Amino acid sequence: MSRVAIVGVGHTVYSDPGSLKEPYWKLDFEAASAALDDAGMTKGDIDAVITASYDLYDGIVISAQFSAGAACSWWKDGTNLAEDGAFAIPSAYMKIRSGMYDTVMVVSHGTIHSHDVIMKSSNIACDPFFFRPIASNNLVLNALQASRYKDIYGISEEYAARISVMEHGNAMKNPHAHIKTEVSIAEVLNSPVLCWPIRALEYCPASSGASAIILATEELASWRATSKKIAYVKGIGWASETYQIGNNGSLDKIASTVKAANMAYEMAGIKNPTEEIDVAEIAGVTPYQELMLLEALGFCDFGKAISLVEEGVTAIDGKLPVNPSGGLICTNPVGGAGLFSVAEAAMQVMGMAEGHQIEAANVALAHGMSNVCGPAARASCVVIMESEK
């Protein structure tokens, strides 16, 4: 059966929500247009469209109404996921593998325009009986998770700060990154506490922008102009856990990511991820969450992520660079974050990354997750892609 290829990738500029000059549907249009240009395709070449967005963050009920046309779905199968953008990839993959379509466009964005919107909306994303009245929101829930992981494995504040410094350094090299400021460990440690143990320079921003990816059959991909490398989807996995963050163990390990990664590794025939993967883009919104994800993805044993970072394995010049894009700590289009990561990973194997291009990046892993009720990482998605050798 035909493999599925990523033939086009497009990002808009990612910027501060406050400085937004265009509505989200125009950002979707720009990202979709960039992906079409990259693939050497036009609107007529796209068979189906999947968008991913969250209504409340966009401030519009059924916010996808506006995204669909902006992602070229006129007279086509246009579906929307009220989920992180990464989850559109398995759906697009299955649409092609089913034989129903030859090409699928996937578009996702983030456009939360203020601090109040993200904090209040993520409070309303919580259940109205037990979580909402206790002032929970994305940040509070991420802080609970961080305190637990920090305590169990004795993660010092300096170690957490080091992750943030690394991410900020990587983002400086990425023209698409939102936050481009070099920071030092001392600056991170002196930045104000938002919710203990998370400090301002350790927490993801809300970024405005959109990303788009075009998937196609192998036949179509090889027929396309061959000046650029093609990324083939080698493995894919996704899994849901419970909404209830108080359930046993759900704060200690990101179980849905473990499950999703194992599914993707099995499909890709990957036995030793640290050896076989060349670069990874993962969805940690805090340094603590990023460390937990390194463990959940099987890059090291549980509780050993700090050693992995200390040995330089995950640095941009390490054996397995993690988040050369600067990750979600520097660019976090809420709702579109996972698709940003998939696009960045695809750009690495297609040789399209710029200052942050990893040399000889043939196999890339992208990870996205759905984050409310936050820390439990209710659902995770892992995509492994490989460039044609």
Next chain:
Amino acid sequence: MEKDIIEVPYTWEIPFKYTAGEVLTKFFYELKEKRIMGIRCPKCKRVLLPPRGFCEMCFEPLEEWVEVSDEGVIGAFQICCMKFLGAPEPPWASGLIRLDGADTAILHFIGGIDLSDIEKGKEAIKIGTRVKAVWSDAPKGLITDIRYFTPV
């Protein structure tokens, strides 16, 4: 000359109602009497709190009520130092608390401690700290009938 981009402000004010259903209605009536009720899964035997009508893990309907203690242990905490729309004035703390007799934790405020110095605050409510419910004098059948949990 570049013109400022026009923005249209909008505030959502829509009254909603959420149906608690039989399980949560019973839970909140009991809470009004200062009793905290969990519900046991016949298959995995866990006592779930908050209670729910079914066990997601075992996919079993649940009906065996079990009273749990209003004392328990902090499993995770945070101290909020920034102002959020609709949240208490900072600093305030919350945590995941596993009550004695329950197998899962509930989220609640942690109070009755001085949070003006974070270093002292985080020691007072560190993970593993035993806490006890401080009840409202005028219970309404809401989770906030417990005002907060405080170190024992």
